[in-house]
Amino acid sequence: MLSRFEVLLCSLTLAPALCFSQPASKPSGEHETGNEAKAVILRLTHEALQSELQNDHAAMDRLFTDNYTHTHQSGVFQNKAEFMAMFVPGTQKYRVAEISEVQIRHFGTSAIVNGHENINDHHYLFSCFWVLERGKWRMAAWITSPALKKDSAPEQSK
Helix, strand or coil: CCCHHHHHHHHHHHHHHHHHCCCCCCCCCCCCCHHHHHHHHHHHHHHHHHHHHCCCHHHHHHHEEEEEEEECCCCCEEEHHHHHHCCCCCCCCCCCEEEEEEEEEECCCEEEEEEEEEECCEEEEEEEEEEEECCEEEEEEEEEEECCCCCCCCCCCC
């Protein structure tokens, strides 16, 4: 037979565990597992690059959040309207827009994608940030930085 103290201790230990171990309800569209979400985010990242290759403003508008920002490797910072204005229908800004060595970290309603980017045979590093907005994944930011040469090691801070 358990003493009152043991019953109280058991109640104080199990009740929070039962209450806080329940999964939170997910917004509509977020029922995928981590791997499924990563696959969707990778597909959408490729779709965003294709929309830029094709100057497809409708696709860019659908894929980017309203407060999307783009930071170029040169340090130029643009909001969504400024970035999209660079892609004039009937012209071709990019011949090549590819990503490789992609890593995706999924955090439930957000994700970070890192990798290497090839834009018109210029190679960069990139990070982009996705958020689940009203049940749909949308890109919130893209940041590009110069890539180190493959044969040089990063400098160590002293």
